[in-house]
Amino acid sequence: MPTVNNGGTRIFQYIITVLVLLTLNFFLPRMMPGDPLSYLLGDPGADAPMLLTEDMRANLLEYYGLDKPLGAQYWEYLSGLARGDLGWSIYYNAPVGSVILGRLKWTLFLGGTAAAIYVALGIVLGAVSTWRRGSKLDVGLLISIFSLGSWPPFFLGMLLIIFFSFKWGMFPIGGAQSAEAARIGGWKQVVDVLRHWFLPCLALVLSYLPGIYLITRNAMLSVLGEDYVRTARAKGILESLVLLRHAMPNALLPVVTTVAMRFGFMIMGTMFVEVVFAYPGMGTLIYEAGAARDYPLLQGAFLVTMVFVLALNLLADALYGWLDPRTRRASA
Amino acid sequence: MRKVDRWLGRAGWGLLTLFTLTALFAPWLSPHDPAAMYEPMLPPSSAHPLGTNDIGQDVLSELLYGARFSLLVGALAAGLSTVVGIGLGLIAGYYDRIGFAIMRVVDVFLAVPRFPLIVFLAAFLKPGFWTLVLFFLLFGWTKTTRLVRSQVLGQRHNGYVEAAVAVGAGDLRILGRHLLPGTASVGVVRFIVEFQHVILAESGLSFLGLGDPTIKSWGSILHYAFQYPTIFISDVWVRWAAPPGVCITLVVLALTFVGFSAETWTNPRLNGRGS
Numbered sequence: 001m002p003t004v005n006n007g008g009t010r011i012f013q014y015i016i017t018v019l020v021l022l023t024l025n026f027f028l029p030r031m032m033p034g035d036p037l038s039y040l041l042g043d044p045g046a047d048a049p050m051l052l053t054e055d056m057r058a059n060l061l062e063y064y065g066l067d068k069p070l071g072a073q074y075w076e077y078l079s080g081l082a083r084g085d086l087g088w089s090i091y092y093n094a095p096v097g098s099v100i101l102g103r104l105k106w107t108l109f110l111g112g113t114a115a116a117i118y119v120a121l122g123i124v125l126g127a128v129s130t131w132r133r134g135s136k137l138d139v140g141l142l143i144s145i146f147s148l149g150s151w152p153p154f155f156l157g158m159l160l161i162i163f164f165s166f167k168w169g170m171f172p173i174g175g176a177q178s179a180e181a182a183r184i185g186g187w188k189q190v191v192d193v194l195r196h197w198f199l200p201c202l203a204l205v206l207s208y209l210p211g212i213y214l215i216t217r218n219a220m221l222s223v224l225g226e227d228y229v230r231t232a233r234a235k236g237i238l239e240s241l242v243l244l245r246h247a248m249p250n251a252l253l254p255v256v257t258t259v260a261m262r263f264g265f266m267i268m269g270t271m272f273v274e275v276v277f278a279y280p281g282m283g284t285l286i287y288e289a290g291a292a293r294d295y296p297l298l299q300g301a302f303l304v305t306m307v308f309v310l311a312l313n314l315l316a317d318a319l320y321g322w323l324d325p326r327t328r329r330a331s332a
Numbered sequence: 333m334r335k336v337d338r339w340l341g342r343a344g345w346g347l348l349t350l351f352t353l354t355a356l357f358a359p360w361l362s363p364h365d366p367a368a369m370y371e372p373m374l375p376p377s378s379a380h381p382l383g384t385n386d387i388g389q390d391v392l393s394e395l396l397y398g399a400r401f402s403l404l405v406g407a408l409a410a411g412l413s414t415v416v417g418i419g420l421g422l423i424a425g426y427y428d429r430i431g432f433a434i435m436r437v438v439d440v441f442l443a444v445p446r447f448p449l450i451v452f453l454a455a456f457l458k459p460g461f462w463t464l465v466l467f468f469l470l471f472g473w474t475k476t477t478r479l480v481r482s483q484v485l486g487q488r489h490n491g492y493v494e495a496a497v498a499v500g501a502g503d504l505r506i507l508g509r510h511l512l513p514g515t516a517s518v519g520v521v522r523f524i525v526e527f528q529h530v531i532l533a534e535s536g537l538s539f540l541g542l543g544d545p546t547i548k549s550w551g552s553i554l555h556y557a558f559q560y561p562t563i564f565i566s567d568v569w570v571r572w573a574a575p576p577g578v579c580i581t582l583v584v585l586a587l588t589f590v591g592f593s594a595e596t597w598t599n600p601r602l603n604g605r606g607s
C-alpha cells in the first residue's frame with residue numbers, strides 16, 4: 001500500500017523520478033564503451049565509423065553537438081525534449097517522435113481494452129468467490145485462476161497462436177490488421193481489427209486476471225470482519241446486498257491502488273504479447289529497436305513508456321484521493 | 333480451505349524440491365553437453381529424448397542446464413533483495429533521519445516501472461549472470477524495505493523493546509534480537525513473490541534476446557525456438573518450445589502454492605478467518 005502523502009509531496013516525487021529517468025536516458029548511452037558516432041550510426045561493434053574521414057567525423061560530431069561539453073549537451077537534450085524532439089531513428093530513417101506516435105495507438109488500444117476487461121472480470125470473480133467462500137466454487141476458481149496465471153505471457157501467447165491460429169485457423173496469426181481490410185475500410189476493417197485484437201487481448205487478460213481476482217478476494221474477506229458489515233447483517237440485509245453495497249466499496253480501494261502500482265508490471269506483459277503476436281505497438285517497437293541497435297529510437301520509446309506509466313500512476317493517485325474521503329481530509 | 337492449503341503447499345514444495353535437485357545435478361542428469369552440436373533438428377530418440385535444436389544441441393540437456401541458471405538467478409536475486417530490503421527496512425524504521433533519506437530513495441524506485449527500465453538497461457549493458465542479479469536486486473529491495481520499516485515503526489515502542497532499552501541493550505542487540513525476528517513473515521512472503529517475478533522477468537529478457545546469448549536458460553531456449561521459421565507450423569514446438577515454457581510455469585505455480593501455505597504459517601491471525 002502506498003503511504004498517503006499529500007498532493008504536493010506526491011507531485012514533487014514524480015518530478016524527481018522523471019528527472020532521474022531523463023538523466024539516466026541521457027548518460028547511459030554516453031557511458032557505453034566506444035565512439036559516440038558508432039552508437040549513433042547503429043552497431044557499436046561495427047567498424048563503419050572508422051571509414052569516415054577526419055573532416056566527416058568532425059562535421060558529424062558538430063552536427064549532433066557531440067563536440068560540446070557534457071553539460072551543454074545535457075541542456076540541449078532537455079530543451080530538445082521540451083520542444084518534442086526525441087531524435088532521429090536510424091532504422092526507420094524518420095523522427096523518433098513520429099515513429100512512436102504510429103505505434104502508441106495500438107498499444108493503448110490493446111493494453112487499455114485488456115486492462116478494462118481483466119479488472120472488471122477480476123473484481124466480479126473475486127466477489128463471487130467471497131460470496132461463496134470456502135465452497136467448491138471458491139476453491140475451484142482460486143486454483144484454476146492461479147494455474148492460468150502462472151503461465152508466462154509470452155508462452156501463453158505462443159500456445160494461443162499455435163492452437164487458435166495454426167491448428168484451428170480461427171484467428172489471424174499476427175499483426176494488428178490486414179492490408180486488404182484496411183484498404184476497404186468500414187465494417188470490414190472493424191471486424192478485421194477485432195479479429196487481430198482478440199488473441200493478444202485474451203493472453204493479457206489470462207495473465208493479469210489472477211492478481212486482480214486475489215486482491216479483490218483478500219480485500220473483501222478482510223472487510224467482512226468489520227463492525228459495519230456485522231451491523232448490516234444484523235439488520236437482516238441479504239448477504240449478497242451486504243457484499244455489494246457495504247463490503248465492496250471499501251474493498252475496492254486496495255484494488256485501485258494495486259492496479260495503479262502494477263501499470264509498470266503490466267507493460268511487461270503487453271510487451272511480450274505484442275512481440276509474440278507481431279502486434280505493431282510500443283513493445284514490438286522497443287524489441288525491434290533493440291534488435292536493430294537503433295539506440296535513439298530505443299531511448300525515445302523507453303522515455304515515452306516511462307512518462308506514460310508515471311502519468312497513469314499520478315492519475316490513479318488522484319483517483320484514490322477522490323474515492324477515499326479519508327485521504328482527502330488528511331491532506332487538507 | 334485449510335486442508336486444501338496444506339495439500340497445495342505440499343504439491344508446491346514437492347515441485348520445488350524436484351526442480352532444485354534437477355538444477356543441482358544437471359551435469360550428471362544431462363545426456364550430453366548442452367553446448368555440443370550434433371545433427372540439427374533431430375526428432376526425439378533414445379540418444380536425444382527431446383531431439384536437437386536448430387544448431388544441433390540436445391534440447392533435454394539445454395533444459396536441465398537451463399533449470400540451473402533460471403533458478404540460481406531467481407533464488408540469488410530474490411534472496412539478496414530480501415536480505416537488503418529487511419536490513420534497510422530495520423535501519424529506516426529505527427533511525428529517523430537515515431530512515432527519511434532511505435524512504436525518499438524507495439519512493440523514487442517504486443515510482444519507476446521496473447521492467448521497461450530493466451529492458452532498457454539490458455539493451456545497453458548486455459547483462460551476464462552477475463549484472464542480471466544486480467539489476468533485480470536494485471529494483472527488488474524497495475517493497476520489502478517499506479513493509480519492514482512500517483512494521484518496525486509499529487513495534488519500536490512496544491513493551492518488550494522498551495524493556496530491552498531500559499536494561500541497556502545496544503542498538504544492534506535490539507535490532508537483531510528483538511525487531512529482526514518479527515520481520516520473518518514479511519521476508520518469506522516477499523522472497524516468494526520476488527522469486528516469481530525474477531523467474532518471469534529473466535526468462536522474458538532472454539526470450540526477447542536481451543540476455544547473455546551464450547548462457548542456457550529456459551527463456552533463451554524459447555527465444556531460439558520462437559525464431560525458428562516453421563516452429564508453429566510443424567509439431568516441433570511440442571518437444572522444443574513447450575518443455576521450457578512448462579518448466580517456467582510449474583516453478584511459478586509451485587511458488588504460488590508454497591506462498592499460500594506460507595501465509596497460513598507465518599500469519600497465525602489468518603487462521604480461522606475466511607474459511
